[in-house]
Amino acid sequence: EDLSLPKADKIKLDEADPAKIKLGNGSDVKGTRVRVFGRVHRERRQKDVMFITLRDGYGFMQVIFTGPLAKCYDALTLTRETSMEITGELREVPSGAHAPLGRELHADYFKIHAGWKAAGGDDAITNRVSKDTEHATLLDLRHLTLRGETASKVMLVRDAVEHAFNLVFKELRMRKVSPPALVQTQVEGGATLFKFQYYNEEAYLTQSSQLYLETCLPSMGDVYCIEKSFRAEKSLTRRHLAEYTHIEGELDFITFDDLLTHLEQLMCRVLEVTMSDPVVKQYILDLNPEFKMPERPFKRMKYSDAIDWLVEHDIPNEDGEKHKFGDDIAEAAERRMTDIINRPIFLTHFPTEIKAFYMQKDKEDPRVTESVDCLMPGVGEIIGGSMRMYDYEELMAAFQREGIDPAAYYWYTDQRKYGSSPHGGYGLGLERFLAWLCKQHTVRDCCLYPRYFGRCKP
Ligand code: 4AD
Secondary structure, eight states: OOSSOOOGGGSOOSSSSOEEOOTTOOTTOTTSEEEEEEEEEEEEEETTEEEEEEEOSSOEEEEEEOHHHHHSHHHHTOOTTOEEEEEEEEEEOOTTOOOGGGEEEEEEEEEOOTTOOOOOGGGSHHHHSOTTSOHHHHHHTHHHHTTSHHHHHHHHHHHHHHHHHHHHHHHTTOEEOOOOSEESOOSSOGGGOOEEEETTEEEEEOSOSHHHHHHHHHHHOSEEEEEEEEOOOOSOOTTOOSEEEEEEEEEESOOHHHHHHHHHHHHHHHHHHHHTSHHHHHHHHHHOTTOOOOOSSOEEEEHHHHHHHHHHTTOOOTTSSOOOTTOOOOHHHHHHHHHHHTSOEEEEOOBGGGSOTTBOBOSSOTTBBSEEEEEETTTEEEEEEEEBOOOHHHHHHHHHHHTOOGGGGHHHHHHHHSSOOOEEEEEEEHHHHHHHHTTOSOGGGGSSSOOBTTBOOO
16 A cells, blocks of 8 residues: 655654644744644645645645655545645745645645545545535535535634623623523423423423523522523424524613613624634635624614514515514514614514513503514524513413413522512524524524434434
8 A cells, every 4th residue: 555655764854743733823834844634625636746725623724745745655545534644844835826824835744544544436525415415415414514614614603602602791790500401391482392201200401591590690690501492393494493502691680771782782792702813703704705793773673663664564474464563573574674674673572462471561561571582684583582570479470371380480489579670681592693693594504413393313
């Protein structure tokens, strides 16, 4: 096999062991010998010269093989995705030529360790994942499509956004907690509960950590969590998952207006922090070239005005009729409205009947609640929030209205007994936020391994 690989002792080494660098580095060390590790992202030949683009998750590097190195057995049979160790000298790319970070590695030695070589021929990754592969197949092959530029950029932006949320929550003096995923209470309606046998009892996968966050306020102040929520959604839409990452916050002693101002600040600051990393900013602009920071203040629109707007714009409800007060604004109508208005909207004051049991009624108009959905162009709702009912009797009446037995909620209703307070909070779907930020058609492409109706693999 080892036809004419140059032997290590034949290679003139300037240093015994050149420094190992990641592929996102090296623009500052031109002229030095380095050692890199990565996988073959692309390769091409031009006469006797071989160009390899190496990838390691931190960046890309153009590597050049010339002379015997380009003609040895391993180079001639090199397959995409093969893992390599390469040493060489980093040089500026010739003027007029382009390469990542404006530098290229002139290799003088490479090695494919035993077992590092990727399958070629019919099994090659390129034969399994191509542009024409159907979306369902791509999702079956998610472990391989994750290696692609688009999927990996979305995942890297996701990492940065989650980090930014943690950072901004700390700036806002909010404390992180980790509520349980296995619960015996519902938050957002029985229809989407995943039920399971918990030893001898019935239990559910949590729909939202909200109720638990509320119990933390008295001793921890404002709190947040970044946890999974689960919804047994039975429809296939581009923004519904069965398992999603829910970023939830709960704030004590606030007014509804404070809640809206906080949400605006949180979102804008998270975007600022995320965009302050030049690499991440470039990923976002690659994925979403038209991205612009949202303007503050966000548009505020009452539900009842949205109903009027939909009627004026001839956008019908789900039954094909004119929208009327009390209708749920369905996904399609909501998205059309948001796309036409084309800026972030705080849609507020939804009627009591179409919202969750725990929402505080508006003192001025008891038909509606102090509730808010934040709508973003291209996606629609990415945040749902509200002030919480803080009166014990009122909450008990709400349970009755919804036909929920309050017994299992004793720990929640106790909050209204032992020092209640005006408070409110929200939940943001991380995948929806990313679909908006990275201009992805569906939230499925914004999670590592999406779970939705009919899919629980890989
Ligand atoms: O509007 P939702 O149902 O609100 C709550 O769960 C509140 N208890 C949160 C709170 O106040 N702490 O969900 C909040 C957000 C939605 O705006 C959406 O972004 C996301 O969670 N979401 C989903 N994302 C993906 N797939 C689903 N099936 C989702 N359901 C909700």
